[in-house]
Amino acid sequence: MGRRHLRGYAALERAGLLPARLVAVADADPLRAGQAARIFESEAGRPPLVFTGLEAVVADDRVEAVDLVVPTRHHHELAKVALSAGRHVLVEKPLGITIRACREMAEVAALHGRTLAVAENYRRVPTHRALKAAIDAGLVGQPYAVSVHTVQQTTPGESGAGGWFRDRWLVGSLPMLELAVHEADLLRHLFGEVEEVYGRVATYEAGPEAGGTAGFLSEDAGAALLRFANGALGQLLVLTAGHGGGSGGRLISGRLGRIESRRWEGWEDGVVSLDGRPPVQSSRWVSDWLAALPATDRDRLLPRGTWDESNLQVDIHDPLRYGIATELHDFAEAVSIGRPPEVGADDGTRAVAICLAILESALENRPVAVEDVLSGRLDRWQASLDRPRPG
Structure with missing residues (x-):
């Protein structure tokens, strides 16, 4: 993801659109730091x-802001320093690995009067902007239900993230925090607050640390039922032990019709089906919305x-x-x-709370109110991550 950010800054700089200038890159590994610098120089035409x-970064007066793209465990540690x-500070999603971590960052930002933002990209994909507009305009009427799934044949090599994706201490939960936080933010953006969740997680393929050959040690599947404050219901499935290729999609059903997408990352290859009208391809609806x-x-x-x-098709390797x-x-x-x-x-913390509520629910074996997680009343799943690492 750090490479995508670098290419994003370079693209904005080339277009003369960035109201700032990327000054420096940093990495604890000098080799990776040098690689990052070369990526930016090759695309922006100047070395950082x-x-x-x-x-050393924050000691340099030329640096006014920091973009943190590091393992989730280190978000709050480094954000508080900056x-x-x-x-x-801009922090890659999820904002923090626990609610306490999120709160600590927000408190330090408020204390020093600094901006703390979350790099959440899914809501900003153009087709998802159009999807938000369609729902807000009442295209399908009162939302009744939403169903979302993503099945990924994911390995650390494919993600470019390295082995930290396998480590619960660093990632928390790959399916239900690192990935599901995208959906938590988008669902809040589309439908408002999630009040209650009932979740389950599973590990189907053990990683090498547990004697297996799969890419990840933490659970590789999670599912949840959601209840929104507006009365809508939702279901979410995230599987990172996929085989036969990936799959994803979204179905939104309301009083007047339904909206479908056959891709998780954007509103693509889908239809708008309304009572008494012929179906309209999502691409047509998006084009008409952009034109108007x-x-x-x-x-x-x-x-x-x-x-x-x-x-307008999503390309996860292209920052534009x-x-x-x-x-x-x-x-x-x-x-x-x-x-x-x-x-x-606040948005970042609330999205994290939905994901953590699913994990707390799976541990408690009962439905969980998101507010209980947000307030800190329920943190059993998070407790070990809020303590120093054993050993």
């Missing part, structure tokens, strides 16, 4: 400074140059087609003009 520690040094979108709304939702207007450049632009602009970011600490 290179550091191997955050302390915020305490007076730097604004007022300039002020377009500039706010999809600033020109932050997305590929010629191709995966919402990455849009999230980076939002953070830089928020800091530059002093407005709140689109996805701030």
Whole structure:
């Protein structure tokens, strides 16, 4: 993901759209730090400074903000260092590994009057912007239910993340935190608050640490039933032990009809089916929405140059087609003009709370109120992650 951020900054800089300038890259591993610098230089045409520690970064007066793309375990540790040094911070999703971690970051940001934003890209994918508009316009009427699934044949090599994805201490839960937080944020964005969840997790293929050959040690599957404050129901399935290729999709059903997508990351290869009308391809609906979108709304939702207007299909490796450049632009602009970011600490914490509620529910073997997790009243699953690592 760090490489995607680098390419996103380079794309924005080439287009003259970034109200800031990438000054430096940093990594504890000098080799990776050098690789990151070369990636940015090859695409932006200039070399950044290179550091191997955050302390050196925040000691440099040229640095006003820090973008953290590190294992989830380190989000709160590094964010607090940067915020305490007076730097604004963008944190890759999920905001934190536990609710306590999220709260600590938010408190330090408030104490020092600094912006804390979450790099959540799914809501910023152009087709998901259109999906949000369709639901807000009442296209399918009162939402009754939403069903979402993603099945991934994921390995650390494919993700580029390395072995930390296998480590519960570093990732928390690959399916129900690292991945499901995308959906938690998007579902809140589309339908409002989730009040209650009933979750289950499972491990089908053991990782090498447990004597198996699969890529991950933590659970590789999770499912949940959701109840929204508006009365809608939801179901979510995330599986990272997929075989035969990946699969994903979303179905939204309401009083007037349904919306379908055959891709998880964007509203693609889908249909809008309304009572008494012939089905409309999602691509047609998205195109019509973009054509009718007022300039002020377009500039706010999809600033020109932050997305590929010629191709709306998601490409997870292209920052202009995966919402990455849009999230980076939002953070830089928020800091530059002093407005709140689109996805701030509260949004980030609430998305994490939904995911953790699913994990707490699986452990408790009962439905769990998201508010009980958000408030800290229920933290049994999180407790070990809030303590120092044994050994």
